Amino acid sequence: MVVNSLNFLLFFIVVFIVYYLPFSRKNPRFQNTWLFLTSYFFYGFADWKMIPILLGATAVFYGIGWWLKKEMNQQNKAAASRITSLGVVIGVGVLLYFKYLNFFADSFADLLNAIGLNVSWTTLNIVLPIGVSFFTFKLISYVIEIHREHIEPCKNFIDFGTYIAFFPTILSGPIDRPNSFLPQLGGVRFFNYTLAVDGCRQILWGMFTKMCIADNIASITDTVWDTYSEQTGSTLLVVALLYYIQMYADFDGYSNMAIGVGKIFGFNITRNFNHPFLARNTAEYWRRWHMSLTSWITDYIFMPLNIAFREKGKLGIILACTINLIVIGLWHGANWTYGVFGLYHGLLFIPLVLLGSFGKNKKLKANSYGLPKLGDFVKMMGTFCLVSLGLVIFRASNIVDAFKYLLGIVSASTLSVPIISLGNTTLVFILLMIVVEWYQREKEHPLQFSGLFSKYRLLRWSVMYLLIAAIYLFQGNQSNFIYFNF
Amino acid sequence: MLYFVRKALLFALPLIIMAMVFECVARLAPNEYKIKENLLKNHASEAELLIIGASHALYGIRPDMIDVKSYNLANVSETYDYSYFMLLHHANDYKKLKYVITTVGYYTFPYEKLETEAPFLCTAYRLYNDCYYHRNNPLYNFEIIYPEQCNQRIKAFFCGFESLKCDSLGWGNNYQLSRRPQNFCDIKNTMKWVKKHTAFNYENERYNYDCLCKIAKFCKDRKIKFILVSTPVWHTYAEKCNKDQMERMEHYINKVCKEYGATYRDYHNDPRFEDEDFFDVCHLTDNGAEKFTKILVNDLKLYNSSFASS
Numbered sequence: 001m002v003v004n005s006l007n008f009l010l011f012f013i014v015v016f017i018v019y020y021l022p023f024s025r026k027n028p029r030f031q032n033t034w035l036f037l038t039s040y041f042f043y044g045f046a047d048w049k050m051i052p053i054l055l056g057a058t059a060v061f062y063g064i065g066w067w068l069k070k071e072m073n074q075q076n077k078a079a080a081s082r083i084t085s086l087g088v089v090i091g092v093g094v095l096l097y098f099k100y101l102n103f104f105a106d107s108f109a110d111l112l113n114a115i116g117l118n119v120s121w122t123t124l125n126i127v128l129p130i131g132v133s134f135f136t137f138k139l140i141s142y143v144i145e146i147h148r149e150h151i152e153p154c155k156n157f158i159d160f161g162t163y164i165a166f167f168p169t170i171l172s173g174p175i176d177r178p179n180s181f182l183p184q185l186g187g188v189r190f191f192n193y194t195l196a197v198d199g200c201r202q203i204l205w206g207m208f209t210k211m212c213i214a215d216n217i218a219s220i221t222d223t224v225w226d227t228y229s230e231q232t233g234s235t236l237l238v239v240a241l242l243y244y245i246q247m248y249a250d251f252d253g254y255s256n257m258a259i260g261v262g263k264i265f266g267f268n269i270t271r272n273f274n275h276p277f278l279a280r281n282t283a284e285y286w287r288r289w290h291m292s293l294t295s296w297i298t299d300y301i302f303m304p305l306n307i308a309f310r311e312k313g314k315l316g317i318i319l320a321c322t323i324n325l326i327v328i329g330l331w332h333g334a335n336w337t338y339g340v341f342g343l344y345h346g347l348l349f350i351p352l353v354l355l356g357s358f359g360k361n362k363k364l365k366a367n368s369y370g371l372p373k374l375g376d377f378v379k380m381m382g383t384f385c386l387v388s389l390g391l392v393i394f395r396a397s398n399i400v401d402a403f404k405y406l407l408g409i410v411s412a413s414t415l416s417v418p419i420i421s422l423g424n425t426t427l428v429f430i431l432l433m434i435v436v437e438w439y440q441r442e443k444e445h446p447l448q449f450s451g452l453f454s455k456y457r458l459l460r461w462s463v464m465y466l467l468i469a470a471i472y473l474f475q476g477n478q479s480n481f482i483y484f485n486f
Numbered sequence: 487m488l489y490f491v492r493k494a495l496l497f498a499l500p501l502i503i504m505a506m507v508f509e510c511v512a513r514l515a516p517n518e519y520k521i522k523e524n525l526l527k528n529h530a531s532e533a534e535l536l537i538i539g540a541s542h543a544l545y546g547i548r549p550d551m552i553d554v555k556s557y558n559l560a561n562v563s564e565t566y567d568y569s570y571f572m573l574l575h576h577a578n579d580y581k582k583l584k585y586v587i588t589t590v591g592y593y594t595f596p597y598e599k600l601e602t603e604a605p606f607l608c609t610a611y612r613l614y615n616d617c618y619y620h621r622n623n624p625l626y627n628f629e630i631i632y633p634e635q636c637n638q639r640i641k642a643f644f645c646g647f648e649s650l651k652c653d654s655l656g657w658g659n660n661y662q663l664s665r666r667p668q669n670f671c672d673i674k675n676t677m678k679w680v681k682k683h684t685a686f687n688y689e690n691e692r693y694n695y696d697c698l699c700k701i702a703k704f705c706k707d708r709k710i711k712f713i714l715v716s717t718p719v720w721h722t723y724a725e726k727c728n729k730d731q732m733e734r735m736e737h738y739i740n741k742v743c744k745e746y747g748a749t750y751r752d753y754h755n756d757p758r759f760e761d762e763d764f765f766d767v768c769h770l771t772d773n774g775a776e777k778f779t780k781i782l783v784n785d786l787k788l789y790n791s792s793f794a795s796s
Binding site for chain 1: 489490493500
C-alpha cells in the first residue's frame with residue numbers, strides 16, 4: 001500500500017476519522033492502540049507473513065529495555081553494558097540475517113573458489129522483511145538511549161509498538177529517535193489545524209516531486225541503464241545527473257508524504273532532507289541528505305570511533321569518516337557496490353578533513369539578486385557532479401558495470417549531443433523544483449508559504465491547484481519508491 | 487477539526503467540479519468502442535461475418551475486402567473474455583451470422599488479464615459497450631481515474647472523428663505505411679516486441695483458453711463457422727519466439743479445433759508478406775491488411791452465400 005495510492009487514501013480516511021473521534025479525548029490510550037493496530041494492518045497489507053518478525057523483535061526489545069533499566073537501577077554497570085551489547089547484537093543480527101547472510105556467504109564462497117578451494121553453497125531462501133533496515137535501527141537506538149539515560153523504558157508495550165511500527169514511517173523512514181517520538185505518545189493528540197494544514201501541503205509537494213519528477217525521470221534512467229554499453233558518453237553523463245535528481249525527488253517525496261501524514265495525526269517526525277542540492281561539499285551533503293540515517297550513524301558509530309581514534313589526529317577523523325560512510329553505504333543493501341559507494345564518499349572527505357573544513361557549517365547567503373553567490377554556486381555544481389558520479393556506483397548492479405558506466409562517460413562521445421527523450425514538462429518541473437528549493441531553503445518544505453502567499457488564500461490555493469493539475473496530467477508511470485528496496 | 491473538514495471540502499469543491507466536467511467531456515468524445523457498439527446495435531441483424539480479437543485482428547483484417555457483410559469488432563489489447571463479451575452481448579440480434587474470425591498468436595494464451603495489463607480499457611468496455619464485468623466497481627466506471635486515457639478522450643472531443651483510429655466498419659486504419667516508424671524491424675525493436683510477448687509464467691493460459699472455448703462453443707451451438715487465424719509476423723520476430731510458448735499455443739489451438747470444429751489458418755511465417763506489409767514486427771500496414779484479407783477470403787472462400795472449407 002503505497003502512500004500515493006487510492007488504497008492508502010481509503011485507509012487513511014478510516015484511520016483519521018476513528019483517531020479523532022470525540023471518544024478518544026476521554027481515553028488517552030485509545031489513540032495509541034488504534035495507531036498500533038492500524039500500523040500492523042498497514043504492515044501486514046504489504047506482507048502479513050512478516051508481522052511475527054516485527055512483533056517478535058518489538059517484544060524482545062521491549063523486554064531488553066526493562067531488563068536494562070533494572071540492572072541500571074541496581075548500579076550494575078557491567079551487566080547493563082552487556083545487556084545493551086546484547087540488544088545491539090540482536091538488532092544487528094536480525095539485519096545481518098535477513099539482509100546480508102546470503103550476500104556474505106556467496107562472497108565468501110566466491111573468494112574460496114577464486115583461490116582454488118572449490119566450495120558450493122546453497123543460498124537460503126530468506127525473504128527480506130519490508131522496512132527491516134528502518135525498524136531495527138529504531139530498536140537499537142531505543143536500547144542505547146536507555147543505557148545513556150536519555151530516556152526511560154516505555155511503560156506501555158502498545159506505545160512502544162506504535163513507535164516502532166508507526167505506519168507512515170515503517171517502510172522507508174525517516175528513522176525517528178525514541179527521545180523525540182516516544183514523548184509524543186504520552187498524552188492525547190488533539191487535532192491541530194495549523195499542523196494538519198502544513199502536513200497536507202507537505203504531502204502535496206511530496207506527491208508532486210515523486211509523481212511528476214521522479215517517475216518521469218525513472219523511465220529514462222532505467223532504459224539507459226539497461227543499455228548503457230550502447231549509449232554515448234554525454235547520454236551517460238546526463239543520465240547520471242538525472243539519477244541524482246530522481247533519487248532526491250523520489251526519496252524526499254516519500255519522506256514529505258510520511259512526515260505530512262504524521263503531522264495530520266499530531267506528530268512531529270524527524271526531518272530527512274534539507275535541500276541537498278545546495279550542498280557545497282560532501283560533508284554538507286551528508287548533513288542535508290537522509291539526515292535521520294546519517295545522524296543515527298554519526299551518533300552511534302562515528303562518535304565512538306572518533307573518540308577511539310582521537311589520538312591519531314586528522315588520520316583518525318578520516319578513518320572514522322570512511323568507516324562511517326562505508327557503513328552507510330552497506331546499510332542500503334547487500335552488494336559490494338554500496339560499500340564502494342561509501343568508500344568513494346569517504347575518500348571525498350579526505351581533502352575536507354585536511355583543509356579543516358569538514359565540520360564547518362556556513363550559512364548559505366544570497367547575492368544582491370537573490371541568487372547564490374558565484375563561489376557557492378560553483379561549489380554546489382561541483383558537489384552535485386561528485387554525488388552524481390557516486391550514485392553511478394550506487395545504482396549499478398555490480399562493480400564491473402559501475403566502472404564500465406563511468407568509463408563510458410569519459411569517452412570521445414562525451415562531447416556529442418545526448419540522446420535523451422526527457423519531455424519539456426519534466427524539464428520544467430525539475431527547474432521549478434530547483435528554483436523553489438533555493439528560494440524556500442530556510443523552510444522545511446517549499447509549500448510553507450510566506451509573504452504575499454501567506455496573506456492571500458487565492459494565491460496559495462492557486463499554487464496548490466496547479467500542483468494537483470500537474471500531478472493529474474503529467475504523472476509518470478507509477479514506480480515503487482526507490483528506498484522500499486532498502 | 488470541523489473547520490478543517492469544511493475548508494478541505496471547500497478546497498476540493500472546484501476539483502470535484504472539474505473532475506465532473508472532465509468525466510462528461512471524456513464520455514462525450516467519439517471513440518472506437520462507441521463505433522463498435524453502434525455497429526452492433528445497427529447492423530447485428532444483417533452481419534454475416536464478425537471479426538473479434540486484439541490488435542492483430544483490428545489492424546490485420548479489413549471487412550471492406552470481404553464479400554459478405556462484415557464488421558470488425560476487435561480492439562487493441564482485447565483478451566478473449568472481452569471478445570466473448572463483444573460477441574455475446576448482442577447475440578439475440580444475430581439473424582444472418584455465419585462466420586466469426588479471431589486471431590490467435592504467440593502472446594495470446596499467456597496474456598495478462600486486461601484488468602492487470604490495461605485497466606483503463608476495461609473502463610471503456612464498461613462505459614461504452616455496457617459490459618457487465620465490474621459493473622459495481624468504481625475503478626472501472628470513471629474515465630478520470632486514468633489520466634492518460636482521459637486526456638486522450640478530451641483531445642478526441644475537440645478533434646472530433648478525425649482523431650479516431652478505425653473506419654466505419656471497425657477496421658483499424660491508422661497503421662499506414664507512410665507513418666511506419668523507421669527501423670521498425672531492426673533487431674532492437676524485434677527483441678523489444680519478443681520480450682513483451684514472451685511469458686514469464688503461464689498462469690493465465692488456462693483462463694484465456696477457457697474464454698476461447700466459450701466463444702467456440704457459442705459458435706458451435708449456433709452453427710456459426712469459427713475461424714482462428716494467426717496473422718503474419720516479421721521473420722526475425724518469428725525466429726526469436728520462444729519455442730515452448732509456440733508449441734503450447736499450437737496445442738491449445740488443436741484442442742479448440744478438435745472439440746468445437748473450429749478452423750485454423752496459420753499465416754505466421756507466410757513468405758508472401760514483405761517489408762511494406764508490416765507496420766511493426768507483428769502488425770500489418772493498410773497495404774498488408776488488404777493483401778492479407780484477400781488471401782484469407784480466397785483461402786476460406788468467404789464469398790457471398792458460400793461456406794469456408796476446412
